[in-house]
Each structure stands twice: as C-alpha cells, then as structure tokens.
Amino acid sequence: xxxxQKITKTYRSETKELLVLKEATASIKPGTFAxxxxxxxxxxxxxxxxxxGLLHPDTGRVMIDGEDLFxxxxxxRALRRAQLLGFVFQRFHLIPYLTVEENIEAAAIALRGxxxxxxxxxxxxxxxxxxxRTHVPGKLSVGEQQRTALARALxxxxxxxxxxxxxxxxxxxxxxxxxxxxxxxxxxxxTVIMVTHHPEAAEQADTQWWIKNKTLVKG
Numbered sequence: 205x206x207x208x209q210k211i212t213k214t215y216r217s218e219t220k221e222l223l224v225l226k227e228a229t230a231s232i233k234p235g236t237f238a239x240x241x242x243x244x245x246x247x248x249x250x251x252x253x254x255x256x257g258l259l260h261p262d263t264g265r266v267m268i269d270g271e272d273l274f275x276x277x278x279x280x281r282a283l284r285r286a287q288l289l290g291f292v293f294q295r296f297h298l299i300p301y302l303t304v305e306e307n308i309e310a311a312a313i314a315l316r317g318x319x320x321x322x323x324x325x326x327x328x329x330x331x332x333x334x335x336x337r338t339h340v341p342g343k344l345s346v347g348e349q350q351r352t353a354l355a356r357a358l359x360x361x362x363x364x365x366x367x368x369x370x371x372x373x374x375x376x377x378x379x380x381x382x383x384x385x386x387x388x389x390x391x392x393x394x395t396v397i398m399v400t401h402h403p404e405a406a407e408q409a410d411t412q413w414w415i416k417n418k419t420l421v422k423g
Contacts, residue, residue: 206232206255206364206395208420211264213250224250226418227264232397232411234363237390239409240399241423246415248399249368255397256366257285268364286314290357292367292382296349298341304328304352305337311359320359327355331385347378354385365389367398371405383408 210227224247232238240248253259255266257273266273268288273281298307308327309319328334331351341349350370357365365386371379383405386396390410400406412423 205234205267205269206397207265207267208232208251208255209265209267211251211254211261211266213247213254213259213261223418225254225261225415228415228418228420230413230420230422232395234395235390235393237386237396237408237410238398239406239412240397240415240420241401241403241406241412242415243401247418248401248415251415251420252366252368252397252399256289256291257281282314286360288363290360290362290365292350292354292357292365292370294369294372296341296353298349298352298356300341303338303340304333304344304348307341307352308355308359311356315360323359324355327358331355331381346373347375347381350374350378350382354382358385358389362394364395364397367396369400369402370398371400371402379405 208228208230210229211225212227213225215222215224228251240251242248250259254261260274273284276284299310302310305324308324312319328337331354333348333351336344336348370382374382386398387408390396398409406412414421414423
C-alpha cells in the first residue's frame, strides 16, 4: 500500500515562493496501475520525485507498507528506494558508453550486488531488445532506448514502478509496448504510478488521479 498523506511542497527563491502541491492525499493499493494526470507545470513530476524519496516535502508523509520514507536517514532511504522502487524517465538516462545489457545490469550497483545475466536476458527477451544487447544507446531507436530503461527499472524486482511521462517521446507502437509492460507488472501484484498529460496513456491505467488546485482528485 502506498499512502500519500497531505503532501505540500513550495519552491522558494530569494524573490518569491511558488506553491506546487497543497495537502495532496491518496492511497494506492498493490496491483494497481495508477495514472496521475494534469497539464504541464501542475506539479505531477514534483509529486513523483517526492514519492520516490528524491525530493523532501515541506509537510506530509509518503508511506510504503507502513514505512515513512522521510522518517529514515538519507542512507537508509536510498537503500529502501533501491529495494522497493524502479524509475522510468521520459529522457531514459542511459549511460552512453555502456551496452544495452550493461545498462540494464547497472541497476545492481544500487543494491551493491553482483550482476545477473539470466535476469537481464529475461528482461531483454520480454521487451524484445535481445538482438540489441551489445549496442550502445546512440545506436538504438528512441523506442529501444525506452525499453532498455524499463528493463533497468525492472531488474531489481521492485514492488513499485514510478514513471514520468514514459510515452512522451514514443510512437504509438512503442508506447503500447511500454504500457502493456506496466499492466503486466500490476497484474503480477506490483504497483505502477505513471505521470502523464497524454489522455491515451492515462486511459490504459486502472485508476486516474488529477492534480487540480494543487491537490489530488480521483478521476
């Protein structure tokens, strides 16, 4: 269970303050593919960073199975993030000099474990990128880069996938592959939280939440 409890976040500079989220609250059960929707600049990505333990809220709590992420030390939070969460970004963040297989296995670094070639091959087969395993990102199509990034996110067998506009740069065919992978993950008992402003992507989710007036409203 993921409980988002009254998350408030304000960005501050020397001259002004910008309130982005105000007491955003939601509960998302395991096995759910949830979409968080709204126009660009409404606070979706900020909320996702908070859910991932990467950005500290001003007030509120993020509870995963009863554990408050921000009550942990920074070191413990980083470990729990690596154990529980997988991240899928619109811009992929692949390491340019590593091959597809090496980029996927790089996820093992977060858990300080050894690489698992069987696991990497399983994911490459699942996402139809096995024949690209020795290619570096610069030799891949956009869709292949996103599928590589998704495989990396799945590598450590996370319980939650956090996805920030994962289909924003993809053609319809590759978008469908990614969204189907999210559905499969949720059907197997995982939880997906996807930020998107694309209605077509949001429609594939089991449930939709909208950021309106800086808070979360269930669609």
